[in-house]
Amino acid sequence: MNRPETKFNIPFMANRKKFFIFSAVLVIFSILSTFIFGAKLDIQFKGGTLITYLYDGSIDTNQFKTDAETALGGLSVNITTGTDFNTGKNNITVSLLSNSGLTADKQIELTNTLEEKYAENNITLLESTDVSPSAGSEFFKKCLVAAALAAVVLILYIAVRFKNIGGWLAGICAIIALFHDIIIVYGSFVVLHMDIDANFMAVILTILGYSVNDTIVIYDRIRENKGLYKNSFSLSDLVDFSTNQSFVRSINTSVTTIAAMIVVSVVAVMRGVDSIISFSVPMTIGLIIGTYSSLCIAAPLWVYLEERKGKKTGNEPAKA
Numbered sequence: 001m002n003r004p005e006t007k008f009n010i011p012f013m014a015n016r017k018k019f020f021i022f023s024a025v026l027v028i029f030s031i032l033s034t035f036i037f038g039a040k041l042d043i044q045f046k047g048g049t050l051i052t053y054l055y056d057g058s059i060d061t062n063q064f065k066t067d068a069e070t071a072l073g074g075l076s077v078n079i080t081t082g083t084d085f086n087t088g089k090n091n092i093t094v095s096l097l098s099n100s101g102l103t104a105d106k107q108i109e110l111t112n113t114l115e116e117k118y119a120e121n122n123i124t125l126l127e128s129t130d131v132s133p134s135a136g137s138e139f140f141k142k143c144l145v146a147a148a149l150a151a152v153v154l155i156l157y158i159a160v161r162f163k164n165i166g167g168w169l170a171g172i173c174a175i176i177a178l179f180h181d182i183i184i185v186y187g188s189f190v191v192l193h194m195d196i197d198a199n200f201m202a203v204i205l206t207i208l209g210y211s212v213n214d215t216i217v218i219y220d221r222i223r224e225n226k227g228l229y230k231n232s233f234s235l236s237d238l239v240d241f242s243t244n245q246s247f248v249r250s251i252n253t254s255v256t257t258i259a260a261m262i263v264v265s266v267v268a269v270m271r272g273v274d275s276i277i278s279f280s281v282p283m284t285i286g287l288i289i290g291t292y293s294s295l296c297i298a299a300p301l302w303v304y305l306e307e308r309k310g311k312k313t314g315n316e317p318a319k320a
Contacts, residue, residue, distance in 0.1 A: 006244040013236045016300035023180055023297055026289075030187025039190050042197030043078075043095050043131050045140055049102040050129045052093045053114065055121040059092060064118075068094050071113035072106060078195075080275060091126060102130075143201055147182075147208070151175045154212055162219050165226055169309075170302050174215045177298040181211050185286040192281065199279045203286055211290030214253070215298045218246045222299065235306055239299050247295065254291040258284055 012019075043050065065079045078095045094110070096102055102110075107128055115123050158171035182204055189200055222242040229238070261284040268276035 004241060004245075006241055006247075008244050008247050009241075010244055010247065011240065012243050012296060012300055013240045013303060016296070016304060019296040019300060023293070026187070027180060027183050030183045030190070033187045033190040037190050037193065040193060040195045041097075042195040042200075043097055044197055046097050047131050048095060048097040049107070050093055050095050050127075050131060051102075051107060051110065052091050052126040052128075053111075053123050054087065054089045054091050054126050055118065055123045056089065057121050059090075059118065059121055061092070064092065064114075067114065067117055068110060071110045072096070072102075082275075147204075150208065151178070154178075158216070158219065161216075162223055165219070165223050169305055170219060170298075173298050173302040173305065174212060174219075176301060177215060177293040178208055178211055180293050180297060181207050181286060181290050184289045185282055188282045188285045189278075194278045194282065197278070199275070200282070203279060203282045206283065207286035207290050210257075210287065211294055214250055214291060214294035217249065218243055218294060218299055221246045236303050239303050243295060243299055250291055250295060254287060258287050261287065 059081075061079050061081060065077060068077050068079070069075060075096060075098075078097075080093045080095070082091050082093070083089070111125050155168070155171035155175055158174055159167035161167065162170050185203060185207055186196075186200075188194075189196055194200075222239055225238055225242050225245075233241075261280050265277060265280040265284060268274075268280055
């Protein structure tokens with residue numbers, strides 16, 4: 001039986017080794033980037049002090065940062081701005097990474113200096129919080145546990161739903177593709193010198209849901225075609241044209257979402273909203289990588305492992 005006609009005829013199976021090598025290079029580079037560039041842990045994970053002030057008018061954040069560091073004797077700080085929802089006033093937060101926090105005397109000296117330098121802005125202390133590094137570590141561990149449980153649930157779900165096309169192995173390959181996405185997104189944070197913070201966890205969780213949904217759509221098309229064509233095609237051929245049938249849908253969905261993220265990124269850069277940039281830019285990278293892994297990694301890896309399993313048992317790879 002001839003293969004059904006598709007709008008695209010990309011040889012995913014024939015090029016799978018190239019895809020695997022390309023992904024391996026990206027993953028290895030993402031891991032090595034930690035040692036090359038150094039990961040910047042946010043205060044949530046490293047501990048330190050957060051001091052938030054309310055102010056009127058506008059403030060040059062770069063100058064404010066310089067003044068704060070001078071008042072603290074040269075200690076490096078990060079500055080973020082926002083709006084207090086209770087009062088409607090602008091707020092500015094000074095964050096200092098430190099295992100021991102900032103002493104009360106240093107906080108008072110900082111506040112007095114800033115109130116004097118920015119008297120026209122009516123700066124007032126809103127709150128001061130010491131963040132324990134153990135709390136950040138505990139939060140990170142809980143995130144890892146949640147991700148591990150999600151992986152187990154996904155494997156079980158895929159194993160049951162797609163049991164007629166080798167569900168367990170398909171589920172494991174989907175999880176491998178997800179870990180591939182997570183590592184590369186992590187690498188983008190490190191290479192772009194962005195803090196590993198709550199935005200990082202938000203991007204990771206969003207990409208997990210997006211990428212696995214795309215993978216399941218492709219698996220579902222493979223299952224439908226198996227029921228339609230029975231054993232007329234080898235598993236490799238079936239997965240190849242099934243992926244091509246899903247290609248347009250995957251690309252259209254991805255382009256729409258990626259375009260939205262690019263617009264958000266451009267606006268955030270123009271407005272200087274760093275908190276949005278550290279979400280939208282890695283999110284854009286993650287969406288691209290998630291689409292790529294769904295099309296070029298998950299199903300091709302599954303076929304490759306099925307063929308390897310067939311060779312080890314001395315059986316020909318099962319026809320779909």
